[in-house]
Structures are given as C-alpha cells and as structure tokens.
Amino acid sequence: PCLSWKRIVGVFFLPFVLPAFAPRFKQEQSLTLGGAHPPQPRFNWSHLTPLELKNRSMGLGTASTGRGKPHFTLEGHKFLIFGGSIHYFRVPREYWRDRLLKLKACGFNTVTTYVPWNLHEPERGKFDFSGNLDLEAFVLMAAEIGLWVILRPGPYICSEMDLGGLPSWLLRDPRLLLRTTSKGFTEAVEKYFDHLIPRVIPLQYRQGGPVIAVQVENEYGSFNKDKTYMPYLHKALLRRGIVEFLLTSDGEKNVLSGYTKGVLAAINLQKVHKNTFSQLHKVQGASVNAGLLSDTSQAATSSSL
Template sequence: MSESTPAAGPEAASVTATPASRFAIGAEQFELDGEPVRILSGALHYFRVHPDLWRDRIRKAREMGLNTIETYVAWNAHAPHEDEFDLSGGLDLGRFLDDVAAEGMHAIVRPGPYICAEWDNGGLPSWLFTSGTVGVRRDEPQYLAAVQRYLEQLAPVLVPRQIDNGGPIILVQIENEYGAYGSDPVYLEKLVAMNRGIGLTVPFTTVDQPTDEMLANGSLPSLHKTGSFGSRSAERLATLREHQPTGPLMCSEFWDGWFDFWGAHHHTTSTAQSAADLDELLALGASVNIYMFHGGTNFGFTNGANDKGVYQPIVTSYDYDAPLDEAGFPTSKYWAFREVLAKYNPSIPDARPSAAPSAPAFRVPLTASLPLDAATNLLGEWVTSDELPTMDALGLFRGFALYRTEIDTTVSSASASALPPVLELGEVRDRAIVRLNGVTLGVLARDHHDRRIALPAGARGTLDILVEDQGRVDYGPRIGEPKGLIGPACLNGEPLHRWTVLPLALDDLSAVTDALAATTASVAASVAGALAGPLAGPAFGYASFDVDPGADLYLDTRDWGKGAVWVNGFNLGRYWSRGPQHTLIVPAPVLRPTGNTLVVLELHAAAPTASFVASPDLGHTDF
C-alpha cells in the first residue's frame, strides 16, 4: 500500500488525561501511552466565546464525537499594551484548558505568535510595530525578544497543563501557515528553542496548505507537518505525505465554512459535501481538527481584515457556518458530522444537545441621546500635535479617534476663495467622517480609496474628522500598519498643522452610560421617556430593559446605520446597515433580570428603538 493512501487508522481512544500520560508521534500513528490514537479535534477559540459558556461548547464537541479541542492564543488580546499581560475573565486560558480537561478532552494549543484567525492584526500586538524597525515573523532581535517575553508569560499556564503533567495539552503548534508568508528556518528553529526553553515537552507541529512550496518553507525536518484544507482530501494528503514521509497524517485545519466581509454575502458551505469530505479524510486514516467546530463572535473591535488591493473588514459574527452556530446550538452540519464521526469513534456519547429555541422578541425605545461632541470630556484626554499623528503614535490600537483643527479659507486670494476648497489626506485607515462646525460633509472610506473631499466655498471654523479603525489586516504584508489618518493633510495643497486629537476611550463606557441614564431620569415625565425622533449621529443612544434570565438575545440592527453597541458595559461589536450581518448576539451571561443598559454609538442615523428578534440574521447567501 502506497504512503499516499494510508489504511484506515485506529478507532478514537479514550482521551481522559491521567498523571504521567505520554503523548507521542509514532512511526505511523499518534500514540497515547504507547497505544495508537486518532485525534478528532474541533477548533474553539476561548477569546471568541463568553467564559461562562466555554464548558457548554466543549461538552457539545464531545457529544458530536470529538476527543480534542484546539485553540489559538491571541497575543494581542492578552497584551493590549507592552506593559500588560491579562489572563483574567474571558482571557483566562488556564480556566479554559481546565474546562477542556474536565470534559475528558485533550487540547491542542497554537500560541503563534502569529495566528491569522481573521483576528485583528493576526494576533500580533500593535505596540510591537511602533518602533518602526521591528521585523516580524523572522529572525529579528526586537521581535524575538518580545516573543520570548510572551512565551514566558504563557509558561505558567501551559507547562503544568501538558499531558506529561496530567493536563490536557497533547500538541503545540509552531507559528502558523508560515510557508504562505516566508522562508526563514533560523527563525523557526529559534521559535522551537524558545518553546522548549519555557518547559514545553509535548510534540510540536506546523501547519501549511498542501503545496510543495508552502510545505517546504513552512516547517523544519524536526517538526511534524500537518495540512490545512477543506476538500480533495486524498489528493492533499498525498502531497502532505510526500513532505511528511513517516508518522500520522493530519489535517489540522479542515475548513468546513468561511468568514464574512462587510458589504459581501454570508458564506455557507454544503453540509452534504463537507460531511463527505470529512468522511473521505478519516477513511484514509488521518487525524483531523475541524476549523471551526464553533466560531463564536468578534466581540468589541477585535475583527481582522484583508487587503489584497481592496480593504475588506471582517464582520462581528464569526459563525463560520460551523457545526455549532454562533449561539452554541447544533446545525445540520453538526448532525451530519456526528454521523460521520460515529464511524470512527465507537465511544461517542448518547447525549445530544438540544436544538436552538426562539429567543425573546421585544422592542424598547431609546430614551436618551448624547451627541459625541457633548461627550468628549467623558472619553479621554485631547492630545496636541503640530503634525498629523496616527492612532498608534497616540497609544490607541483599536476603535476611534477624533481629529480636530481650525481652518479659514477666506484668507486666500479672491479667486481661490470663490472655489470650493479641497481637503486631501495621504491615506485614511479606515473610515473617516468629515464635519465642519458640527455639520457632516461626507465620508472618506479606505475600501473606496478615498483621500479627498470638497469643503464648502469660504469654509472656516472647526474641522472634525472622526476616524474608525475597522480592523487591522490579519494576513500578508500589510500586517502591523498604523491606523488613523496618514499624513500629510493639506487644504488646497497647503499643509494643515496644529491638530488636537482625542483617542476615544471606549473600553470603559461607565461615565457615558451614567450621563445617559441621568438624562433618561430627568425626562422620565415625558411621553414614555422616548426620543422624539431618530438618533442623529455621531451620538450615543441609551435604552434599558428587563429580560428573563438564561437566554441569549439577538439585537436587530437593520434600522440603524453604523456603529457599535454595549450591553451592561460589554461591547457586542460593530454593526453596519450594508450587511450582510443584521443581528448582534447578546450572550446570556451578560444579561441580568432587571435594569439592563444598552448604549449605542451611532455614526450616522438610527431608528429610536432597540429591537430584539427571535433568531439571528447573518445575511443573504450565494444560494
């Protein structure tokens, strides 16, 4: 039998970790305490799921027939600034891995440092790039020094949770699809040494798309190669076998769906075809990691973006058309995959997760508004600069910044002042609302390659430019680029100086929420306390509501323009009328029975009502 067509492998063994267990890469199969074992894994990113829901999602993976959970580690989530490293709340990786172990599952950890994952900046911290001289994903001293610190900060979480120490971790991945980016074996060797140096003893792997070039450039002879693909399993395993002549074959990213961009359609894949491709893969004896088993949500401002000539920011939902939907309920793909996995896992549980119920549907009025201009004193400190600073230069790595300067075009010559003046910027990253004396003049959008806008003839007064970072590029050479306005800024060809900039502090909206709640209380005697008309942005809107505990909600954003929403201070993420996504999920653990607060930052205009609907609307598809 040829190496490119391996025989069906062993059945899935029990994977409950025990003290002093040993996981190894054998000559033909993965081995657990010397016995052959097949990895049946599913991807579940702890940072995309509310921590109180981790255990539920992991259990449902086991009930589908999986025996392992895989997760990336998002470096920039844990280290939003150079002097921080957060392992609390939704970033408590140790708790997540303990939940994996408690459900009798193994874990594969992919700490990067680069992860892609359609995540902001591919997981690399933006502060890493502020020196302007760092060289990422290669053998460069500044970068490797930062990676060393990162791995040392992860060590207390990962090392004691390896299977050698009675924990769930059986494999750790080095880098991520590196063959699609570069070819620097010295860099990979140093990453291996760093990971071993912090105390990781489990086997190391790499992953690349199964092409000769990527497999050759993305790994080392000492590392076990795996593939990433979602179809044509036999062909792709054969290519992988040419580059990995011994040991188990594994597709460590079996793509069962895809992600969405704003302004495009909602991606889905055929359930029947995906199940058939999975069956073909497993029948050939390979191990698998299903990407994604459960996608979750890009809460807050964490979504990534692509830019291959046109900038395409990724939507808030990371549903991915996965077997478990964004709210954690089984889809048709779940049941089809479960049927396939039952052929290769004789110990699949009898327990089955319940179908998705209808969510509570109701409407509540927005009862207060606060123009952004009136809230600036609640959102941080202004910074002055003679030149146009980027958001990164101001230490703001996600969200919004308000740029302000004074202009007067009436001092030009008579002939020039009769013509509409033109504002020109070097580049906009990524979307800018231009206003003069509080009146919106237009939008400059990166995806349209906008850089210029005409102002009214004789324009004078306060020029405001509200800039949104719509998500950092997560793949390719534009990783790490600064956000905000890129200079120079010119008015009729003359440079504009003397800027004041407000990096909007949106991580804690308590001051804004309190101000809105106070406004609501002061007008409670009015008709239902509701706004008299639509919310005119840029402005914050406010609502409060009660709800029975225990159920997720779906906030319908179809009648709103563009912005972000917070419920009880938790940032649900971005919405945009251009779609495809028209609902935002509100996880049940975020809610309380009474006195829930909703704050919306609307950039344009919104209906004065918050509507919750019975089911999600992620947009139109190709079908």
C-alpha cells in the first residue's frame, strides 16, 4: 500500500527524535542499577511453598514502603497471603487431600482452619486428636501439597457451632463466666492449651512447619465482657511457645473492642464500602505508634481473613 504523507514525514524525522529519548533511558537505567530503586527479588516469595523454603529465620511480618503501602513479609521479602478456609473437622479425612489440592489449584497459597475445643475435649479431661480430628496430620498434609497455614485455635471459634465451639460441659458450673478470666473458665482453657499447643509448636514456621500465623481468640469485640481476657490469652500462647505472627479478627465495627496490644488487628468482611477500614486504621496506627508491632516501622497492613 502507498505511504501517506504523514507516515513519510514521521519516518524522515525518526532518526532526529529517537536520540532525544536516549539520555532519559540511560538515566533511568543508571538509577535502577545504581541503587536508587531496590533490586528485584530473585524469587516470587508469594509462590514459595513450605517444602521449598529450607532456610528460615524471619517469619511472617509487616513492613512499609514509606509511601503508604504496607505489606506482609516473609524472610524480609514482600509476601502476599492468598488464603482460603478448610475446616478439617468438617471434611472426612479421606477427602482432605482432595480439598487441599483444589484450594491449591484455585491459586491460594494459604489455608486457614479453626480448632474446635468442643470436639477435641468432648468430656472434661478426655482429649481426642485422632482420626478426623488429627490436626497435625491435616497441617502436615497442607505443607506437603504446598500450602502455608494460619491456625485459629479459639478457645471460642464461632464457626456456626453450638456455643461457638466451647465444650458444653462448661455450663455445668453455674458460677463460670464464659470468655472471661473467671477462675473456672481459665482453668479449663489452661488444661486445653496444655494439650493443644504442644502439638502446634513443631508445626510452626521457625520449626520447619507451615504455620505462619496464629489467631488469638475470634471476634471478641462483639462480646467484650472482660478487658483482661484478650491479654490473658495472648500471654497464654506466648508462654507455651507460640513464636509466629499473632493476629485478632473482628467485624469492622467491633475491631476497637476486640484487638489487643502487640497483636495485629484484622477484620472479617462481608462487603466493602467507603468506610470499611476506618476503625481498623485507627487500631493499627495506634499499635505502631506504641511500638507494638516489632516487624514494622510504620503502618501495619490492612488485612482481612
């Protein structure tokens, strides 16, 4: 086809126009190579799996670019959590692998699960972590398939279960106040944690396992009967050897009542609107200003589970 006069003029002036862009290109290239921009990571850390990552020293944390873009990190590298829930106690053990493989095939890199106290201790002092309640086997299978794990051990897990997953035998004591630091309840929690947490310790990230985070209780902001309860649970987990990233989870309107110092606040979302994160930002900003998030220098990440 014949060239139009515009194309002819464009081709004629092309040698004169291109040199004008060359210095700018060289300048941007020199800035990148000279350290003005951080080098690109060798690996996509969000796609690493538990079995691939052998050298571990820095677990899940938070960081900020300094331009209002906080993010999660793993081993100091930017890490995106793509998480979905599978409750092992609701799925026949024979189908665990199938369900985890499907979660992985959907593009997720993390599985979250509750731990039901009422099923693991159906009678006071009688614990069951076998068969369909074998938490350790489920977590290790997730690691084998290539998924990280976020545990939500409760004691209260909600999860559309009677009494929110608390054992019904707690109600035999009329003086016991659920989800508080009353003596009867904390004694029961201590005994439960004495059986549960030792099973979780070797599954943690720093121990070579897939557990990168643990939730402290569940949506306590909607209950909020005892100001000392959440700090008590926080210390109970730390005292037993939980060293991985800790978080709380509440509805967007209850996060101010449910968070605890030293733990990342997160919210559960049903829909996103203009002020979805307004309360969350107040909590996370206050936490950072008080120096409660040791892995971040500025703002914590606005996250949801």
